[in-house]
Amino acid sequence: MKQHDIIKKVNDILKDVQNISFATITPDGYPHVATRTFCKPTNILGGYISTNTSGNLAQSITKNNKASICASVGDDNITLVGTAKIVYDKKIKEKLWIDWFINHYTQGIDDPEYCIIEFTTERVSLWVDREIAKFNIDSFINPVSYCGLLCTTCDFVKSNNCNGCIATKGNPFYGECKIAKCCLEKELAHCGQCDKMPCDMLKEYSCGDGEHCDKPKGSRLEVLEMWK
Ligand code: SF4
Ligand code: SF4
Secondary structure: OOHHHHHHHHHHHHHHOOEEEEEEEOOOOOEEEEEEEEEEEEEOOEEEEEEEOOOHHHHHHHHOOEEEEEEEEOOEEEEEEEEEEEEOOHHHHHHHOOHHHHHOOOOHHHOOOEEEEEEEEEEEEEEEOOEEEEEEOHHHHOOOOOOOOOHHHOOHHHHOOOOOOOOOOOOOOOOOOHHHHHHHHHOOOOHHHOOOOOOHHHHHHHHOOOOOOOOOOOHHHHHHHHHO
């Protein structure tokens, strides 16, 4: 599976998952794993969970901010490793409030026990569609194409000595690319900066049925959303 397809697959799983395992290191150096619910929306870059201010989880990350999330849907399994911090911004806490939280935090968002933790991914390891993959977030967070495809992990780099569409100014090994040309004419770094995204041409590349279209459909659009 290509890396942009893996990213889309991971994001789809994270949208569906009900509960996640959230691991931290306690102040005395032991791992501590708890089951939590993700506050939506979230994606491969990270997300938010709620917990009690006085609980082990919140107390642990004030001493050691390293954390890990494991999510599993069917046979697919994702582990995200990164850092966590407590969110104090009231607007974010208001936005992430879910009605049933009132059963835990009876004073609402001002309840001193209502705590939101922000998790930021640094690296990913996974078993998805019977394939193993491991990569750092740095490997895809900077734009490497105009359409959202991750050129750096493309087979054509080696097999066709392709330098990618950015370095070749829209003329990779097979000739001029219409998407790259359109971005260059609009002076955009990538389609994620375009107010017409996703236009019909981009949708055809990302969601079409052709051999080189995304599997699952829309993977490039997912990457462009994150670059945006
Ligand atoms: S389809 Fe065009 S914009 Fe996308 S990676 Fe290939 S050359 Fe670049
Ligand atoms: S989204 Fe479509 S119109 Fe906008 S820059 Fe990309 S190819 Fe061009």
